[in-house]
Every structure is written in structure tokens, then in C-alpha cells.
Amino acid sequence: MNPRVVLVVARLTLREITRRRILWVLGLLSVASVALVGWAVGRLVAQAHEHGVNAYELQLGVSQILIMIAFMFSFVLAMSAAFLAAPAIASDVETGTVLAMLARPMHRADLVVGRWLGLGIIVTAYAVLSGLLAIGAVRLVSDYAPPLVGVALAFLGFQAVAVMTVALALGTRLPGIAAGAITVVLFGLAWFLGVLGSLSGAFGVQGLAGAGEAFRLLFPTDGLWRGVIYGLEPPQVVSMTQLGGPLAASNPFYADTPPTTAFTVWCVIWVVGVLALGAWLFRRREL
Amino acid sequence: MTVPRTAPAGSGTPIGDNGAMTELAIETRGLRKAYGSTVALESLDLAVRPGEVVGLLGPNGAGKTTAVKLLLGLVHPSGGDGRVLGRPLGDRGARARVGYLPELFRYQAWLTADEVLRLHAGLAGLPWPLQQTEIPRVLGLVGLADRARDRVGGFSKGMQQRLGLAVALLGDPALVVLDEPTSALDPVGRDDVRAIIREARARGSAVLLNSHLLGEVERVCDRAVIVNRGRVVRAGSLGELLGESAVRLRVTGLPADLSPLAAFGPLGEEDGWLVVRPVDPDRVPELVATAVAMGGRVHAVDPGRRSLEELFLDVVRGQAPGGQR
Numbered sequence: 001m002n003p004r005v006v007l008v009v010a011r012l013t014l015r016e017i018t019r020r021r022i023l024w025v026l027g028l029l030s031v032a033s034v035a036l037v038g039w040a041v042g043r044l045v046a047q048a049h050e051h052g053v054n055a056y057e058l059q060l061g062v063s064q065i066l067i068m069i070a071f072m073f074s075f076v077l078a079m080s081a082a083f084l085a086a087p088a089i090a091s092d093v094e095t096g097t098v099l100a101m102l103a104r105p106m107h108r109a110d111l112v113v114g115r116w117l118g119l120g121i122i123v124t125a126y127a128v129l130s131g132l133l134a135i136g137a138v139r140l141v142s143d144y145a146p147p148l149v150g151v152a153l154a155f156l157g158f159q160a161v162a163v164m165t166v167a168l169a170l171g172t173r174l175p176g177i178a179a180g181a182i183t184v185v186l187f188g189l190a191w192f193l194g195v196l197g198s199l200s201g202a203f204g205v206q207g208l209a210g211a212g213e214a215f216r217l218l219f220p221t222d223g224l225w226r227g228v229i230y231g232l233e234p235p236q237v238v239s240m241t242q243l244g245g246p247l248a249a250s251n252p253f254y255a256d257t258p259p260t261t262a263f264t265v266w267c268v269i270w271v272v273g274v275l276a277l278g279a280w281l282f283r284r285r286e287l
Numbered sequence: 288m289t290v291p292r293t294a295p296a297g298s299g300t301p302i303g304d305n306g307a308m309t310e311l312a313i314e315t316r317g318l319r320k321a322y323g324s325t326v327a328l329e330s331l332d333l334a335v336r337p338g339e340v341v342g343l344l345g346p347n348g349a350g351k352t353t354a355v356k357l358l359l360g361l362v363h364p365s366g367g368d369g370r371v372l373g374r375p376l377g378d379r380g381a382r383a384r385v386g387y388l389p390e391l392f393r394y395q396a397w398l399t400a401d402e403v404l405r406l407h408a409g410l411a412g413l414p415w416p417l418q419q420t421e422i423p424r425v426l427g428l429v430g431l432a433d434r435a436r437d438r439v440g441g442f443s444k445g446m447q448q449r450l451g452l453a454v455a456l457l458g459d460p461a462l463v464v465l466d467e468p469t470s471a472l473d474p475v476g477r478d479d480v481r482a483i484i485r486e487a488r489a490r491g492s493a494v495l496l497n498s499h500l501l502g503e504v505e506r507v508c509d510r511a512v513i514v515n516r517g518r519v520v521r522a523g524s525l526g527e528l529l530g531e532s533a534v535r536l537r538v539t540g541l542p543a544d545l546s547p548l549a550a551f552g553p554l555g556e557e558d559g560w561l562v563v564r565p566v567d568p569d570r571v572p573e574l575v576a577t578a579v580a581m582g583g584r585v586h587a588v589d590p591g592r593r594s595l596e597e598l599f600l601d602v603v604r605g606q607a608p609g610g611q612r
Contacts, residue, residue, distance in 0.1 A: 004412070005409075008406065012406055015398070096389060097393045100389055101406075101407075103360075103361065107379075286322070286361075287361045
């Protein structure tokens with residue numbers, strides 16, 4: 001792999017995305033969504049004040065609303081990452097743009113890694129900026145701030161990068177639309193099995209819980225999402241839920257511990273592995 | 288299988304791994320590509336010298352584009368061997384000295400022409416100071432100097448093909464591979480491309496020109512290689528390939544028995560013309576005199592040789608199953 005060529009491709013990717021309208025459309029939609037969320041939460045807070053809800057209860061309520069907002073946002077982010085990354089190489093192959101590029105003295109892995117780097121910068125920046133905007137808007141109207149904003153945003157960005165990596169890797173062999181659709185299905189399946197795993201753990205259905213855990217390793221986006229929840233969950237909710245026992249803790253929007261270091265390291269290895277697999281598949285592809 | 292006559296592949300310089308074994312720009316022996324049970328290229332023997340323009344001809348599906356992609360490492364060979372600029376196929380060191388215009392020329396629509404060239408200069412590792420002179424040079428060469436800052440998305444097909452030529456010529460490559468370089472160009476553009484190819488040759492570059500436009504090849508190439516059904520079926524300099532002289536007579540009033548004329552060479556008829564091919568050019572006056580002596584009225588005499596198109600059709604149809612010869 002040639003780092004100089006990787007940077008050339010990463011710069012090309014950044015330029016491509018910033019010049020196309022899609023990023024600006026996404027940005028505008030995000031700002032509009034944040035404004036809507038801020039307005040809606042502000043209205044709820046005002047209503048709560050009118051009905052005599054005390055500040056402690058209000059904070060608890062807003063924290064759960066924020067987690068719901070983050071969940072929806074993480075889904076939008078994953079969809080955006082998948083459909084930005086899936087055609088990044090696939091459409092270059094389909095249109096033939098890649099032929100003149102790969103005739104240059106470069107490794108095919110340079111193209112894959114360069115695309116990944118450029119997309120990773122965009123996706124992470126978008127996740128962090130949009131997340132900060134949403135959290136900032138909620139704080140502005142409710143005076144509630146989650147305890148570990150940095151942790152939540154880091155796992156949100158990591159989750160988006162993981163989804164983006166899968167879409168990019170699949171796009172080295174599949175048409176862009178197929179790679180994007182498969183990635184989104186896998187992402188949804190991971191979340192669904194994660195929820196199922198939590199519930200089955202609470203009800204003592206060991207086989208199903210094991211399957212959920214296994215899929216969490218195979219496609220770790222749900223595990224990363226638990227990190228986002230942990231960063232947003234206020235300590236009061238953690239204390240109350242722990243008093244409620246395993247059934248209360250099986251709530252899919254609850255996490256009292258962050259992802260373990262071993263799991264986080266596994267996620268890094270997993271992303272590198274998927275990227276390497278994509279580069280290997282692309283190297284073997286006949287153009 | 289016919290090996291190019293003027294520079295046969297492997298003649299005296301066996302393919303080995305010692306790097307410095309050959310001065311040829313392209314050398315392949317028995318190069319083969321199959322996709323499952325479909326054979327795209329059966330066996331390609333090709334040799335291109337530095338400073339030489341070679342036309343690669345063949346009907347659709349003959350394996351020309353596959354051959355080009357094999358040379359550039361875009362597809363992997365199923366068999367045979369080859370070298371480009373003395374290095375194995377796909378070698379990055381060789382690719383640093385190769386310029387390529389693909390048949391499907393597409394460049395990033397959201398970049399300007401200048402940015403596309405900077406991208407390729409960056410991928411090729413051209414030093415920054417060299418980029419500053421090379422990019423204006425190639426843009427000027429293809430007639431896009433005044434469109435350098437325009438987005439490629441706004442270019443016509445012809446302009447995009449010109450840009451592709453500029454990309455291929457960037458950095459003064461030792462080998463230029465052009466796959467149908469005039470398919471989107473008007474006659475003025477085609478004339479420009481011929482001039483560009485001649486200039487590349489004058490600068491010492493070898494040019495492999497893959498084209499359906501036989502007139503283009505005939506005008507600009509030193510040698511031609513005709514590929515059919517994945518094999519080289521004819522190769523040589525244009526002089527060698529088209530060397531058969533012919534004469535066409537517009538003549539009326541000849542008797543049925545043309546045996547006195549047949550003594551000058553095989554007779555044929557084309558669009559109302561009597562054709563003698565091959566014929567000794569020195570005997571053409573005698574041939575005309577014989578026709579007159581036989582009672583013929585000669586309206587026109589058109590001396591010439593066979594066109595590349597005629598040769599191509601003869602070779603390809605002669606090879607086709609059930610084809611005419």
C-alpha cells in the first residue's frame with residue numbers, strides 16, 4: 001500500500017462528497033430535524049412545567065427522549081453512511097472511471113483504503129456535528145445535558161464507520177444499490193437480534209441470548225449502540241433500573257455499563273478485517 | 288497463428304525475470320484469457336517496439352479490449368506470458384510509464400479538467416514542479432487549454448475523449464495505449480488525434496492503437512496486427528500487409544474471353560471496374576494496351592493497392608465459419 005496514493009484518493013473522496021449536493025442536503029435536513037426536535041422538546045418541557053412536574057422527573061423524562069432521538073438519528077446515520085459508501089467504488093467500476101485510475105502505478109488496496117479514509121472523515125464529522133447539535137438543542141430548551149457526551153458521540157461515530165466499512169467492502173464486488181441494501185438489512189438485523197438477546201436474557205432463554213451475543217460479535221453495530229446509550233443515560237436512571245432487576249434492565253434503550261475494552265478492541269479489529277476483506281475482494285476482481 | 292513479421296515476439300530475447308532482457312515496449316507470447324468456459328483471448332503474440340505506432344484490429348469480440356486490459360493488469364491472464372516496458376504484466380513500475388485511454392472514457396464529472404489531470408498526476412507520482420508544466424502542455428495538445436477550469440460534467444463526449452487523451456499523454460509516457468481514441472470525435476478531432484499520435488511517436492513513445500476505424504489505422508500506424516477469435520491472424524508493416532499492387536480499369540467493349548488480360552494477374556470485378564490484383568506496376572501500360580488491342584474502350588485507369596479495410600474483410604471473413612474468401 002502506498003500512503004501517498006491513499007491520501008490522493010482520500011482527498012478525491014472528500015472533494016467528491018463536498019461538491020455533490022447530497023452532503024448539503026443531508027446537512028440541511030439534519031439542521032431542520034434538530035430544530036424540530038428542539039421545538040418539540042421545548043413544548044413538552046413547557047407542558048410539564050404547567051402540570052407541576054418537578055425538575056428531577058423532568059430530567060429523567062428528557063434523558064429518555066434524548067436516547068430515543070439518538071436511536072432514530074443513529075438509524076438515519078447508518079442509512080446515510082451505507083448509501084454514501086456502497087457506490088463509492090461500485091459506481092466507479094460500473095461507469096468505467098476506475099479503469100484509467102487503476103492503470104496508474106497504484107495498488108487496488110490504495111483505492112479501497114483511500115475511499116475508506118475520506119468517507120470515514122465525512123461520516124465521523126457528520127455524526128459528531130449532528131450529535132452535538134441535537135444534544136445542544138435539547139440542553140437549550142430543557143437545561144438537561146447527558147453525563148458522557150464524548151463517549152456517546154465516539155460510539156455513534158464508531159458505529160457509523162463500522163456500517164460505512166461494510167457497505168464499502170460489499171461495494172467492491174456488488175452493485176452499489178445491492179451493497180447498500182444488504183448493509184442496511186444487516187444493521188437492522190443486528191439491532192433486532194440485540195434487543196431479542198437482551199429480552200431473552202431477562203427471561204432466561206439461554207439459546208436465544210447466545211445467538212444475540214454471537215451476532216453482536218459478527219456484526220457489532222448493536223454493541224456500539226449500547227455505548228451510545230451508556231453515554232446518554234443519567235445515573236439516576238441507572239440506579240432506578242438496577243433496583244428493578246433483570247427485567248427492567250432488558251429495556252433495549254438502557255445500558256448500565258459501557259462496552260468492554262475487549263469488545264471495543266474487537267470492533268477495531270473487525271473494521272480493519274472487513275476493510276482488508278474488501279481490498280482482497282477488489283484485488284481479485286476482473287475489471 | 289501468425290507472429291508479427293517485423294518484430295516477432297520472443298525473437299532472440301527469451302522472456303525471463305532478469306528485467307533488462309528486452310527493449311520492446313510490449314511483448315506477449317500465447318497470452319490467454321478465459322472467463323469460465325468463455326474464451327475472450329485465445330493466444331496473443333504481440334511485439335511493439337519503442338517509437339512505433341501499432342494498430343490492433345479485429346471484429347467485435349475478437350479480444351482486443353481484453354488484450355489491452357491484460358497488458359495494463361486490469362484483468363489477470365489465464366495463460367501465456369507477457370512484458371510491458373520490460374516488466375511483467377501489471378507491474379507498477381511499468382505502469383508509471385504507461386498512458387491509457389480506455390474505450391469507456393469516463394472522468395469525474397464534478398472535477399474540472401485541470402483537477403482530473405492533477406488527480407492522475409498525483410496517482411502517477413509526477414513531481415509537483417513537473418505537473419506545473421505537463422498539465423498545460425497536454426491540455427494545449429488536445430485543444431482544451433481554455434477549458435481547464437470547466438467541470439467535466441459540462442463537456443461534450445468529444446471533449447471528454449480529448450481530456451482522456453490528455454490524461455493518457457500526461458508525463459510523456461514511454462507507452463501510450465489508446466482504445467478507440469476517436470470514437471466520439473468529429474473529422475477535425477480525428478485529424479488532431481492523428482497529429483497527437485505522430486507527435487507521441489516523434490517523442491519516442493510506442494503507441495498501441497486499438498481501433499475499428501481502419502482508415503485511421505492506415506493513416507497513422509507503422510504496423511497493424513489483426514486479431515480474430517482471440518488470435519493474431521495477420522501482422523506486419525502496412526507496406527507488407529498492403530503491398531499487393533492492383534489496377535482498376537473502367538473499360539467497355541471487351542470480348543467474353545479475357546484470357547489475354549488474365550496473363551497480367553488474377554481478374555476480378557468491383558462496382559463495374561475490372562480489377563487485376565496483384566499486378567506488376569511496371570506492366571500496367573502494357574495491360575492497358577492489351578485491353579485496347581482486344582477492342583476495349585478504356586475510360587479510366589485507377590492504379591492502387593488494396594486498402595486495409597479490404598485486407599481486414601478478407602482476413603476476417605476468410606476465418607469466419609462459413610465465411611467467404
